[in-house]
């Protein structure tokens with residue numbers, strides 16, 4: 408096992424199952440409504456399959472009607488939850504006091520015997536992963552205006568967490584499946600189980616890496632250095648997904664098309680960024696705006712965290728208040744330093760085999776594009792694949 412594989416034990420790597428006892432201190436929960444198990448059982452008709460609306464790492468999610476008639480999404484921590492009790496507590500700790508139109512609303516929780524349940528506002532239109540990026544049929548029309556509004560809404564929610572909430576919140580798991588849509592297709596950021604609070608005087612912390620493959624900022628994935636810029640990187644990846652209508656990684660495609668971020672950098676260098684816009688829009692979009700959005704995505708996914716704009720700047724860029732054309736985008740490069748792989752392509756090839764032992768993908772990457780990010784992503788992915 409290489410040292411890198413420690414980072415990537417599971418797709419949603421965090422705590423090992425049962426690392427925190429179910430009875431971990433819940434007595435401190437004060438800042439939210441406490442529901443009785445009986446009320447939630449009645450709300451969901453005894454947690455019936457008919458009311459089950461989702462399944463995540465945490466456990467099952469049910470739709471239910473509370474005593475006062477409000478519709479709710481009721482998340483039941485499963486006995487063998489890999490999200491764990493600690494994330495249950497984090498979720499309450501982080502969002503119970505926060506209200507924003509782009510953040511999920513926590514109505515309360517239930518802590519009774521071994522039951523650990525979270526109760527949220529119910530959101531009618533599933534997640535972006537299930538709708539925009541899902542393979543199944545979705546009745547939602549994601550036209551350009553809708554996509555633009557979704558991008559702006561997510562950015563505003565994140566800017567609020569990063570810059571207005573005290574202590575600041577880093578979400579750590581911004582991705583398509585954590586963006587839910589309400590009945591008006593307003594995007595709502597959910598799933599705060601991995602979030603970290605940053606007191607005002609702390610700019611970064613070193614932490615165990617948790618998050619989702621494909622969205623992880625390199626400095627965080629490699630060094631565990633967490634700042635708000637890690638969320639901004641993930642947001643950049645998500646922005647690319649929304650504009651292009653595809654997942655960041657799709658291993659069923661031709662090799663050259665498997666990694667969306669690679670494609671974006673490659674198109675950017677050829678001055679053809681706009682080729683990435685979702686073909687299903689049939690050209691019905693504002694070309695300048697779409698180009699701007701793709702450029703913002705690249706600004707957010709620059710290797711050096713300090714070069715990535717803040718979230719409030721991203722909001723201004725998205726709504727057109729800052730001229731993105733004047734912004735310089737720094738090509739990938741830092742990854743090679745982080746991996747200790749400075750040098751020419753030949754160098755990278757040799758070291759790649761040494762690190763991962765899987766030279767076929769890496770050879771392909773370095774010879775086809777010579778792009779260091781591409782190379783490093785391949786390294787990440789091969790390490791990741793083998794450690795799972």
Ligand SMILES: Nc1ncnc2c1ncn2[C@@H]1O[C@H](COP(=O)(O)OP(=O)(O)OP(=O)(O)O)[C@@H](O)[C@H]1O
Pocket residue numbers: 419460461462463464465466468480482511527528529530531533534537584585587597598
């Ligand atoms: N507030 C909500 N309103 C409506 N549906 C919800 C709500 N919260 C969750 N869901 C549904 O439940 C599903 C599972 O959500 P959950 O947050 O538990 O897991 P996930 O984010 O999909 O996966 P993971 O836990 O691995 O990140 C969602 O995809 C969504 O369909």
